[in-house]
Every structure is written in structure tokens, then in C-alpha cells.
Amino acid sequence: MAREPGLSVRLKLTLSYAGFLMLASTLLLAVVWAFLLRYVPDGPINSLGPFVPNRSDLLRAFAPRAALMLVFLLVFGLLGGWLLAGRMLAPLTRITNATRKAATGSLSHRIWLDGRNDEFRELADAFDTMLGRLEAQVAEQQRFAANASHELRTPLAITQTLLEVARNDPSSDTGALVERLLFVNSRAIDLTEALLLLSRADQRSFGREHVDLSLIAEDATETLLPLAEAHGLTIETSGDLTPTVGSPTLLLQLTTNLVHNAIVHNLPDGGAVRVTTSRERDAVVLTVENTGARLTRQQVSTLTEPFQRGAQRVRTDHAGVGLGLAIVRSITQAHDGTLALTPVADGGLRVSVRLAAASPRDGG
Known part of the structure; x- marks a missing residue:
């Protein structure tokens, strides 16, 4: 099924991490700013004592540094999020590579994901189990096909031999030949019906x-x-x-x-x-x-x-x-x-x- 290209999961996680970090930082700065506004008066302050900044002074001093900090946090969030997303998705990459190998017919490959148990390791173990069962089933089907071909070839070879003997010896006993051919043909029919029944059972194509x-x-x-x-x-x-x-x-x-x-x-x-x-x-x-x-x-x-x-x-x-x-x-x-x-x-x-x-x- 064809799909339009989209953003990778790693990029989506990176943007999510960076966006969450920016949101948390903005909220933190907003809280700090709101806290300062409660204790700093607005407008000029006439005092002969030490200099006391007002809200305008704080805004000029706080805003540039806050903006610079947000830019730093954005860059830090993007880089850190990219690295974290890559580390988190590394097991998924191994699973994807194993899936591609299996799609080409290589069923002997296993993921063998190490480490403690989590969602990715459960998925990898389930995939390894599935590959093992598929490999065993394919091997059994190949062995069965080879055996079935051999078994079906036997009555056909016997039939061909009997017919060649009859053709080369016109004086041979026709009745005995017919009886032998009927027996061999009956065996071939029994084998074919057994194969069909076995296939029907394997496919579970029956009512209950x-x-x-x-x-x-x-x-x-x-x-x-x-x-x-x-x-x-x-x-x-x-x-x-x-x-x-x-x-x-x-x-x-x-x-x-x-x-x-x-x-x-x-x-x-x-x-x-x-x-x-x-x-x-x-x-x-x-x-x-x-x-x-x-x-x-x-x-x-x-x-x-x-x-x-x-x-x-x-x-x-x-x-x-x-x-x-x-x-x-x-x-x-x-x-x-x-x-x-x-x-x-x-x-x-x-x-x-x-x-x-x-x-x-x-x-x-």
C-alpha cells in the first residue's frame, strides 16, 4: 500500500521532547516574572537612598537574558531529543532490519535483543518466536513437498514401466496388466485424496x-x-x-x-x-x-x-x-x-x- 512520505518517528519524538522542554521553560520564566512583578512597583521611584529598580528596569534586564535562555534550551532540547530518540528507537531499528531480512526469505535470522524486559524486548522476543515457527513450518512444507513428489512419482513410474513392457511384448497377459494398473492407479488416487484431506485440515477450511x-x-x-x-x-x-x-x-x-x-x-x-x-x-x-x-x-x-x-x-x-x-x-x-x-x-x-x-x- 503506497503512502505519502511523512516525518520519521525519531524526528517526531525530537520535536516532542524539544517542544515539551520549551513549554516547561516558558512556564517557569512566566512564574518567575509574575513573582517579581508582585514586589516591584511600576513607574519611577524617587529616593535619595540606594537605587531601586522598577518594572521597566527589570524588563530591560530580564527579557534579553530570558530570550537567550529559551534559544539555548531550544537547541539543547533538539540535540538532546534527537540523541534520546535515537537511543530509544535503536531496538526498533533492529526489529525493522530483521523484518526486512525475513521478507526476503531469510528466516534463520534472529534479533536476540538483550537487556531487561520492556515493550521493545517483548516485541523482539515475540518476533523471534514467530520466525522460529515460520522456519520450522517452511522446512516441514519443503520436506512434505519433496516426500509427496517422491510418493506420487512411484505409481506413475510403475505405470509407465508396465505400459512399456506391454508395448514391447504384445503377447503379454493383458488381464494381469489391467489388474496391476488398476491397483497402482488406486494407490495413486488414495494418496491424492489423502493429500487433499491433509491440506483441508491444515487450512481449517471446514464448518464446526x-x-x-x-x-x-x-x-x-x-x-x-x-x-x-x-x-x-x-x-x-x-x-x-x-x-x-x-x-x-x-x-x-x-x-x-x-x-x-x-x-x-x-x-x-x-x-x-x-x-x-x-x-x-x-x-x-x-x-x-x-x-x-x-x-x-x-x-x-x-x-x-x-x-x-x-x-x-x-x-x-x-x-x-x-x-x-x-x-x-x-x-x-x-x-x-x-x-x-x-x-x-x-x-x-x-x-x-x-x-x-x-x-x-x-x-x-
Whole structure:
């Protein structure tokens, strides 16, 4: 936005300091002059004694010196105000320079303003915190874009290879080729839909309404019950009413991803999945726990990263697209909630999603 040039803040502060000093000096001189006038008579004084000045004599002696003093105070106020304003605005100059560097794409720069806490230091610390978050987000987006490009390139490369083989060998089995192409294309579609869902959650472009996590958990488990039975697993659901405010579609996707992961990353046979909902004073909690291989905290800390697939946790028949828990994390953050992943001592993973409980004034 274009603006007309104006006076700098330093010049404005300088003029303000000098103006205030001149006003205070003028008032002081006026008080002194008024005080003298009370005790000095007006007109000539006839006296044979020592000389006694009248008001005219005082005016001739006082006025030039007062004017000279005001000029001195004006110059002193301008110079002192300029120096004081520069010293006061020095932190703001550093903040401005850091902002300009950030505008050019340099997010690694920090202000690191030292000294005791004041308004400028609070602003500098807040700006440093913002730069840190922006730098982390940009790095995460770049890493995500690189991983997404790699993941999308894989099915396209496989498709191209299958088509080249079919072109070079007209006698190849067309039915097998079609089945393979359908599988690869389905994987590409799943990945694209997951990326779109992740983008939608990150942008928070969804409506909010009253939902009950316990009902959503029941829907998700009923939908995935045949998959659990096919893997020889049991699903246990329990809990209380857990009202919250959010997107029913996204929260259902969140729960479905958690239950699906708990099923496919489980024991080969005889495993279990437990889905519980609980209500706290100001929050509702959805917990999904499964049996499975033992995990370290270091392994668990990377599971919410996009396209992270632990080789020991993934079945070949349900490898997924590597975005299940990343989508869960994004949906949780979009609902201002918290996500906690904890390895189970005997093997498996416990995932808890904590969201704000709905209050009566939220409506429904």
C-alpha cells in the first residue's frame, strides 16, 4: 500500500521532547516574572537612598537574558531529543532490519535483543518466536513437498514401466496388466485424496458443529469390523458421552485412521484393539490402543511425520500411503486439540486425542 512520505518517528519524538522542554521553560520564566512583578512597583521611584529598580528596569534586564535562555534550551532540547530518540528507537531499528531480512526469505535470522524486559524486548522476543515457527513450518512444507513428489512419482513410474513392457511384448497377459494398473492407479488416487484431506485440515477450511466422539468411534469401529475379523482381531469399544465442537467428517476420518492403523499394525493373529472415549472437566479424550510389536519412544516420535512407515509395523497387504497419522495430527491441530502417542510396555501403541469439551453456550 503506497503512502505519502511523512516525518520519521525519531524526528517526531525530537520535536516532542524539544517542544515539551520549551513549554516547561516558558512556564517557569512566566512564574518567575509574575513573582517579581508582585514586589516591584511600576513607574519611577524617587529616593535619595540606594537605587531601586522598577518594572521597566527589570524588563530591560530580564527579557534579553530570558530570550537567550529559551534559544539555548531550544537547541539543547533538539540535540538532546534527537540523541534520546535515537537511543530509544535503536531496538526498533533492529526489529525493522530483521523484518526486512525475513521478507526476503531469510528466516534463520534472529534479533536476540538483550537487556531487561520492556515493550521493545517483548516485541523482539515475540518476533523471534514467530520466525522460529515460520522456519520450522517452511522446512516441514519443503520436506512434505519433496516426500509427496517422491510418493506420487512411484505409481506413475510403475505405470509407465508396465505400459512399456506391454508395448514391447504384445503377447503379454493383458488381464494381469489391467489388474496391476488398476491397483497402482488406486494407490495413486488414495494418496491424492489423502493429500487433499491433509491440506483441508491444515487450512481449517471446514464448518464446526456439535458432535459426540463416542458416536463417531462407534461408526468407525462398525465400518472397520470386517477388516478386523479378517485379521483375526477383536475390537473393544467403551466410554461415556463426549460432546465437542468440530467437523463431523474430519473427526470421523481421524477416528477411522486411528482404528485402521491399530488393525493393520497389529499382531499376526489374536491381537486386540481397544477404543475408549472419556469426559474430563473441560476436555474429551479419544483413546485407541492396540497390541503389536514393541516400539521405542524414538520410533513413536516419528510416526506422525508424513510418509513415515516403519518397516516392522506395516503389512504388505495394507501398506497405506504413509499419511494416516499425519492426517490425524493435522485434524487434531485444526481443532485446537493435542495428540499423544505412547508405546505400550507389552507391545503396541496407545494414541490419545484430547479436544475441548462442548459447553452449553456452543449451541447444537
